[in-house]
Amino acid sequence: MRVVIAEDNVLLSTGLELLLRVKGFEVAAVAADVESFLAAVRTHRPDVTIVDVRLPPSFRDEGIRAALQARRDHPGLPVLVLSQYVEPVYASQLLATPNGVGYLLKDRVSRVDEFAEALTRVASGGTSLDPEVVAQLLAHRGDPIAALTRREREILALMAQGHDNATIGARLVITDNAVHKHIGNIFSKLGLAPTDSGHRRVLAVLAYLNSNA
């Protein structure tokens, strides 16, 4: 799988290259600014891109804007954005077109397997949201969330991060069947139309969390 990286910090970009190579990805190009990133995407047509939020010249949210621009230029281009801190507004901007987007804290990179899994999920059109983003989204949703049991809240959080039933079951050490049942309860408590397993369900959850009550 071919990856283009937009990261201006050499320490991080070399680390990322090393890590991706070990996990069997091919790093097609590393760009240090927005222009060269967009050019690299045009040239290499990567399967997935990794973009740091803070890029030159102002080191603010150039990365988010670069990611959005790249997705306008190449609809459906999978983008995984890395950030020093989580900002749900960035997540909302990215999720405006939710297929193939990820938004993770930089720290997560060091969990190699989970990071590779998230990257693969994004590359195949899925979603990967940082647990902290999801926690903040959940924390600011008022009463309907309070009606959920603890287990249901855990499952909702994992769904919002982009995980499928099998992963959720494995994480919480419960059967597929149990996961399925919990999800049914969550959807009826939140007043969401039941959807089949898979990405559409993730989107429904995200849309719910992202909207203001």
Place this chain on the structure above:
Amino acid sequence: MLAGRGAAYLLGALCTAVASVVALPLLCHPTLSGSWARWHRRRAARLRGAPVETQPTRLRRLLGWLPVHVAVAVTAGAFALLCLGNLVFAAAVVALWWAFPADDPPSLLLDVPVHGWGTAVALGLAQVTVLAALAWSLFPPLADAHARVTLAMLAPAPADRLAERVVVLTRTRADALEAHGAELRRIERDLHDGTQARLVAIAMRLAVARQELAGRPDPLDRSDAVSELLREAHEGAEEAMTELRAVIRTIYPPILADHGLAGALQMMAVRGGVPVDVDMGELGQVPAAVEAVAYFAVTEALTNVAKHSHAARAAVRVRRTGDRLSIAVRDDGVGGAGEHHGTGLTGIRRRAEALDGTLAVASPAGGPTEITVDLPCGW
């Protein structure tokens, strides 16, 4: 103090006293009166060896001083002039008594006529001695008295001094705030670009090392111990990253560095569970330390709204009036918020007061709640 300096001072004072009377209308002009007062204070301070103070003198005080100056300077100055004049006259008579007409001889020691070298030298020496002694003993105290009165009367009133001090303190505090803000931003940037990036890079390499080790069992079977050490190092690095992120957030929230106060508050409002109206006025330039406290206050207040108020709506209003930044967070909830409930209000008050700001909480039982934070921006 030498008699010569005293004499020069007294004669100068006499001249300026005369000039003051002649040019009185001009002295009502603030610029002229200011420099006139400043010049006199400098001169008096130099004579007394006192430090030269630079605070401006108000016109009212100058006008109060002028009559005293004229009275003292004219009296003492005339006395000095008389002494010096007679000294010079006596010296001249000793040398030139013969040049005067015989029927109108010069007189010394008030009224003793001079007729020959004997009387000229004797009387002249006597008169010079008396006058020199007078000058020697009286000029310095007279000059000092004038200088003392001038310094006392032209110095700013205690209230003015205080006002001046407040102006200076306000300016230096603004400078300090600005320097502090620049420092906060620099620290945040250094930690983010340097320390944090390095930690992430280390953690990534440790993670890769763990992967590689897991894939290749060590023939000498040390892999368990090594992988245990690697695991500990990896987890330590991850904990350090989490801690560092928390530290950076309390030093200066990165979102402020990225979006400024207005942008950060707008973004915070969007994420809230309770709908929040944000009303930002024209804020101008706000010191970073003030921004950080304002952001902290709104974060805490909105957290309270979400947790305790049962409100349906909240509103954040930020205004800049002169050098004050006022932040009001209002909600239509149940009220009854207070600092005794272990809410974040105590924290807000502490941080606001550290910047000479205030916190007001109005939250009657039944609502609505409004908390207002008022912060000086320093200029």
